[in-house]
Amino acid sequence: MNLKYLITGGYGFVGSHLVEKLCNDGHDLTVMDNLSNGQLSNLDHLKNKITTYLANVEQIQSVHFKKTFDGIFHLATAPRSSSLKDPMRDIETNCKGMIAVLELAKTHGAKVVFTSNSGIYGSAQEGGPINENSINNPTTPYDANKLVSEYYCKIYHDIYGVSSTVVRFATVYGERQQVNERLNWRPLVATFVKNAMNGEEVTINGDGEQTRDLIYVQDAVQGVIKAMKSSINDANIFLLSTNTETSVNQVLHVVEAIAGLRMRVKYSEPLPGDIRKMRYSYDKAKVKLGFEPQFSVHQGIERMMQYSRNKAQ
Numbered sequence: 001m002n003l004k005y006l007i008t009g010g011y012g013f014v015g016s017h018l019v020e021k022l023c024n025d026g027h028d029l030t031v032m033d034n035l036s037n038g039q040l041s042n043l044d045h046l047k048n049k050i051t052t053y054l055a056n057v058e059q060i061q062s063v064h065f066k067k068t069f070d071g072i073f074h075l076a077t078a079p080r081s082s083s084l085k086d087p088m089r090d091i092e093t094n095c096k097g098m099i100a101v102l103e104l105a106k107t108h109g110a111k112v113v114f115t116s117n118s119g120i121y122g123s124a125q126e127g128g129p130i131n132e133n134s135i136n137n138p139t140t141p142y143d144a145n146k147l148v149s150e151y152y153c154k155i156y157h158d159i160y161g162v163s164s165t166v167v168r169f170a171t172v173y174g175e176r177q178q179v180n181e182r183l184n185w186r187p188l189v190a191t192f193v194k195n196a197m198n199g200e201e202v203t204i205n206g207d208g209e210q211t212r213d214l215i216y217v218q219d220a221v222q223g224v225i226k227a228m229k230s231s232i233n234d235a236n237i238f239l240l241s242t243n244t245e246t247s248v249n250q251v252l253h254v255v256e257a258i259a260g261l262r263m264r265v266k267y268s269e270p271l272p273g274d275i276r277k278m279r280y281s282y283d284k285a286k287v288k289l290g291f292e293p294q295f296s297v298h299q300g301i302e303r304m305m306q307y308s309r310n311k312a313q
């Protein structure tokens with residue numbers, strides 16, 4: 001069925017892959033983004049097929065949309081990396097933005113899928129992966145605001161009947177992920193791939209033995225769409241992850257192996273709020289949404305490097 005969707009943050013990394021997939025599936029798409037960390041070039045190939053509003057999500061109510069949406073994918077976010085430096089900006093986008101989206105959903109009768117963050121849990125303990133029942137322990141304003149936004153979804157469901165599903169991503173990586181020095185935004189895999197492509201020295205914060213649960217962007221998109229299609233509408237929370245730990249040093253070795261080179265490495269101070277161990281169970285998403293990741297870290301990074309090579313030619 002052809003549905004009308006609004007995607008906030010659609011010019012960003014995950015958002016642009018989501019827009020691409022939904023467009024291929026024949027849906028009617030409207031994208032809202034303020035381009036603070038997104039790029040028009042990410043969706044240049046689809047510009048005649050989508051409607052774009054360049055605006056702040058927290059001001060969504062001042063936009064006069066010409067259609068009524070069936071669903072809203074809410075991805076717009078201020079990055080985690082800048083949330084300690086600019087906590088007020090984080091509240092504007094991540095808290096006020098969420099309320100604005102829920103208000104719009106209430107008016108349109110639309111379902112919301114909100115992309116939250118598994119970093120809300122803080123560090124994983126020894127003896128098994130984190131799951132949706134694990135204790136929350138946010139370590140940055142970004143994570144705290146994501147948690148508050150999840151509660152907003154629940155409150156709007158319980159009081160106004162607004163349908164929503166919350167997904168908590170593990171660490172997403174893939175093509176088009178940007179390193180943004182201005183926003184202090186240096187995603188792990190994208191940074192190492194850039195370093196390899198440019199022959200740059202790699203900086204690792206801490207000893208490199210901290211781990212990530214790395215999910216390839218196409219797998220994250222698969223999960224988000226399944227969440228929208230699901231009949232679970234009560235702001236239930238689902239982890240979208242791989243249940244696999246990969247250390248920062250291992251990521252470096254995968255990049256080196258695919259690029260066929262040995263990189264210069266500098267170890268420096270750990271980052272404030274950094275998480276030591278990340279491993280998340282996706283059992284609940286598997287059972288209730290039919291979600292199952294398809295790509296290994298090696299396959300995902302190989303695709304990313306191929307994309308970077310093609311772009312460089």
Ligand SMILES: NC(=O)c1ccc[n+]([C@@H]2O[C@H](COP(=O)([O-])OP(=O)(O)OC[C@H]3O[C@@H](n4cnc5c(N)ncnc54)[C@H](O)[C@@H]3O)[C@@H](O)[C@H]2O)c1
Pocket residue numbers: 008009010011012013014015032033034035036037038039055056057058074075076077078079092093097115116117118168169170171172173
């Ligand atoms: N990438 C990851 O590893 C990861 C992990 C956990 C959660 N998430 C969540 O997934 C979603 C997508 O993340 P991403 O990696 O694609 O990030 P991204 O920064 O590439 O995309 C976010 C987009 O939101 C836009 N934006 C920022 N502030 C805005 C505002 N006030 N109004 C309108 N647009 C605004 C940016 O320009 C950008 O295009 C986010 O909600 C993020 O919190 C991502």
